[in-house]
Amino acid sequence: MVSVPxxxxxxxIHDVAVEAGVSRGTVSRVxxxxxxxxxxxxxxxxxxxxxxxxxPNNAARSLVMQRxxxxxxxxxxxxxxxxxxxxxxEILLGxxxxxxxxxxxxxxxxxxxxxDTARVAxxxxxxxxxxxxxxxxxxxxxxxxxxxxLGLPTAFVGHPPDLRDLPFVGIDNxxxxxxxxxxxxxxxxxxxxxxxxxxxxxxxxDRLAGFxxxxxxxxxxxxxxxxxxxxxxxxxxxxxxxxxxxxxxxGVFAASDAVAAGALEALRDAGRSVPGDVGVVGFDDxxxxxxxxxxxxxVHQPASGLGAGAAELxxxxxxxxxxxxxxxxxxxPIVWRASA
Amino acid sequence: MVSVPxxxxxxxIHDVAVEAGVSRGTVSRVxxxxxxxxxxxxxxxxxxxxxxxxxPNNAARSLVMQRxxxxxxxxxxxxxxxxxxxxxxEILLGxxxxxxxxxxxxxxxxxxxxxDTARVAxxxxxxxxxxxxxxxxxxxxxxxxxxxxLGLPTAFVGHPPDLRDLPFVGIDNxxxxxxxxxxxxxxxxxxxxxxxxxxxxxxxxDRLAGFxxxxxxxxxxxxxxxxxxxxxxxxxxxxxxxxxxxxxxxGVFAASDAVAAGALEALRDAGRSVPGDVGVVGFDDxxxxxxxxxxxxxVHQPASGLGAGAAELxxxxxxxxxxxxxxxxxxxPIVWRASA
DNA sequence: TTGTATGCGTTATCAA
DNA sequence: TTGATAACGCATACAA
Numbered sequence: 001m002v003s004v005p006x007x008x009x010x011x012x013i014h015d016v017a018v019e020a021g022v023s024r025g026t027v028s029r030v031x032x033x034x035x036x037x038x039x040x041x042x043x044x045x046x047x048x049x050x051x052x053x054x055x056p057n058n059a060a061r062s063l064v065m066q067r068x069x070x071x072x073x074x075x076x077x078x079x080x081x082x083x084x085x086x087x088x089x090e091i092l093l094g095x096x097x098x099x100x101x102x103x104x105x106x107x108x109x110x111x112x113x114x115x116d117t118a119r120v121a122x123x124x125x126x127x128x129x130x131x132x133x134x135x136x137x138x139x140x141x142x143x144x145x146x147x148x149x150l151g152l153p154t155a156f157v158g159h160p161p162d163l164r165d166l167p168f169v170g171i172d173n174x175x176x177x178x179x180x181x182x183x184x185x186x187x188x189x190x191x192x193x194x195x196x197x198x199x200x201x202x203x204x205x206d207r208l209a210g211f212x213x214x215x216x217x218x219x220x221x222x223x224x225x226x227x228x229x230x231x232x233x234x235x236x237x238x239x240x241x242x243x244x245x246x247x248x249x250x251g252v253f254a255a256s257d258a259v260a261a262g263a264l265e266a267l268r269d270a271g272r273s274v275p276g277d278v279g280v281v282g283f284d285d286x287x288x289x290x291x292x293x294x295x296x297x298x299v300h301q302p303a304s305g306l307g308a309g310a311a312e313l314x315x316x317x318x319x320x321x322x323x324x325x326x327x328x329x330x331x332x333p334i335v336w337r338a339s340a
Numbered sequence: 341m342v343s344v345p346x347x348x349x350x351x352x353i354h355d356v357a358v359e360a361g362v363s364r365g366t367v368s369r370v371x372x373x374x375x376x377x378x379x380x381x382x383x384x385x386x387x388x389x390x391x392x393x394x395x396p397n398n399a400a401r402s403l404v405m406q407r408x409x410x411x412x413x414x415x416x417x418x419x420x421x422x423x424x425x426x427x428x429x430e431i432l433l434g435x436x437x438x439x440x441x442x443x444x445x446x447x448x449x450x451x452x453x454x455x456d457t458a459r460v461a462x463x464x465x466x467x468x469x470x471x472x473x474x475x476x477x478x479x480x481x482x483x484x485x486x487x488x489x490l491g492l493p494t495a496f497v498g499h500p501p502d503l504r505d506l507p508f509v510g511i512d513n514x515x516x517x518x519x520x521x522x523x524x525x526x527x528x529x530x531x532x533x534x535x536x537x538x539x540x541x542x543x544x545x546d547r548l549a550g551f552x553x554x555x556x557x558x559x560x561x562x563x564x565x566x567x568x569x570x571x572x573x574x575x576x577x578x579x580x581x582x583x584x585x586x587x588x589x590x591g592v593f594a595a596s597d598a599v600a601a602g603a604l605e606a607l608r609d610a611g612r613s614v615p616g617d618v619g620v621v622g623f624d625d626x627x628x629x630x631x632x633x634x635x636x637x638x639v640h641q642p643a644s645g646l647g648a649g650a651a652e653l654x655x656x657x658x659x660x661x662x663x664x665x666x667x668x669x670x671x672x673p674i675v676w677r678a679s680a
Numbered sequence: 681t682t683g684t685a686t687g688c689g690t691t692a693t694c695a696a
Numbered sequence: 697t698t699g700a701t702a703a704c705g706c707a708t709a710c711a712a
Contacts, residue, residue, distance in 0.1 A: 012689055023699045036697055058466025059403040060689035064704045096450045105463050108448035110436045123445050126398025291572060352705055363683045368707060376681055400705035404688050
């Protein structure tokens with residue numbers, strides 16, 4: 001038993017016009033809620049629209065209007081993002097809400113291969129979107145180059161590493177890390193280390209810089225373990241290494257909550273109590289932070305604010321307004337819980 | 341210091357044609373890799389394309405071709421999905437890979453409000469996509485009705501509750517739940533309960549049905565706690581209730597891994613050991629399953645296979661092939677770990 | 681092998 | 697208030 005889908009051909013403005021006995025122009029005015037159309041004409045046209053089942057053709061509309069009323073949201077490295085980054089969902093939702101309020105359709109495009117890169121580049125170039133939001137851009141990114149050459153209104157979430165003068169919204173990782181570390185030091189810890197992660201990324205490097213800022217003279221490179229990813233497993237490993245190198249460690253700044261959760265496991269395995277023997281702090285205030293035992297002290301990422309801010313930056317350009325060069329830095333409050 | 345983006349107007353085929361000294365038709369042939377174009381003309385045109393910076397206009401192309409080479413991926417209830425459902429990311433990636441291989445652009449659309457619903461419906465109606473994948477459809481969903489009326493090639497991930505004869509790909513929740521429960525019973529547990537979740541959804545109701553199937557005569561309604569969501573916090577609460585009602589409980593089927601993780605916490609708080617005092621099993625084989633202590637016995641969801649399967653169903657229709665009525669049920673192996 | 685002409689479904693500019 | 701008519705940028709059948 002099989003079924004072949006019925007693809008009836010779609011009614012056009014022309015069909016509505018003949019059905020209602022008016023011209024195409026008048027139908028168009030009704031469809032777009034424009035003034036200067038008589039009540040009788042409007043009624044007839046609305047009935048005709050209903051009768052023939054007319055729905056406007058966006059392709060035709062955007063061809064003549066030269067805009068699509070859509071904004072792209074590009075997600076790179078989906079593996080690490082979707083499966084690790086606890087914030088991507090909220091960033092998406094924040095951006096969607098802001099765009100939706102301005103009556104723009106957000107279309108999310110995933111780049112997961114070379115082929116995707118090329119296809120998405122074509123998609124963006126082809127006029128299917130009026131602007132674009134890019135998360136986690138990499139250096140020398142082809143997509144970044146495309147939107148730049150096209151002059152497409154763009155906003156980045158996080159610094160685009162090689163393009164400082166494009167609009168972006170982010171947080172001050174360095175400053176946040178410094179403040180958090182200082183807070184940890186203020187609890188009286190003597191040997192404070194860090195599990196640094198993703199040092200090839202801006203955020204990772206900045207968090208380490210903030211940590212060293214806070215420690216100043218007391219900074220000891222032996223107390224820094226570096227792991228490749230913001231991941232739970234990486235946190236386990238990093239903490240083990242730290243414990244091995246400096247058994248007297250009594251404080252740890254983990255580069256993310258996921259990393260901190262892993263560190264907690266390693267500490268538990270090693271028989272250390274938290275926060276008794278060791279104080280632990282994370283970063284992100286993601287779902288992890290409230291689920292660990294004890295819950296994590298951390299710094300809050302305004303994830304949905306990042307999405308909304310990026311959307312706003314794009315909308316500004318779409319409205320033809322000037323946008324501040326450089327970036328928008330959002331506030332990141334410290335959330336102090338029981339892990340330190 | 342502000343910057344106003346430079347929006348240079350885009351070159352068209354016409355511009356390329358005059359630059360290369362040929363006709364528009366020939367340029368079009370080159371752009372689309374068609375035969376019957378001389379090497380000299382091709383060379384001149386390619387040079388001209390480069391020089392004027394031509395990129396094809398998708399809106400115009402899809403207007404004349406009557407297709408966009410794009411497939412929509414609709415995400416409903418993003419709050420519970422993105423923030424709770426550990427599978428959505430993999431489903432997305434699986435679908436994207438399959439569509440990408442067929443040279444289709446996947447565009448992911450989020451529905452987070454009434455307004456979104458209307459806008460997405462317009463977007464789909466307007467010819468911006470040739471087909472659509474829908475996850476977690478709800479009863480009497482406006483979007484479902486729209487694609488149905490449009491005759492747009494569609495596939496659902498999970499049953500569309502009220503439309504059994506539309507193509508979908510899913511898993512057999514009932515059978516999987518039954519098999520898992522039987523496996524749990526086989527370990528010798530005497531008082532086996534369930535934390536049922538999301539009973540208003542197909543998956544939730546089916547998992548409960550499978551549980552009762554397995555218990556048969558031994559089913560005791562007092563051993564079933566119902567919670568609204570597939571969430572960690574719900575698991576904590578559900579387990580507490582179960583312990584309160586039946587302190588002699590020695591086995592629990594939690595409706596999802598997140599729920600099971602919550603249950604584990606409640607059991608720990610109550611001083612019960614797992615799997616010593618109580619055997620616990622989950623559902624999904626999500627990231628939770630490997631992170632809990634002890635790791636969860638559970639049933640594996642072929643998440644990326646679900647996405648790929650749905651994409652394939654849409655592609656079949658796009659190719660004009662007949663599609664099997666009803667659904668595609670994927671295999672769900674049991675993964676036995678240490679929690680039971 | 682190449683050029684020309686027509687149409688895809690809209691919006692927008694005029695006259696009427 | 698309405699109706700013609702010209703774009704919008706491209707693909708394509710047909711003519712050359």
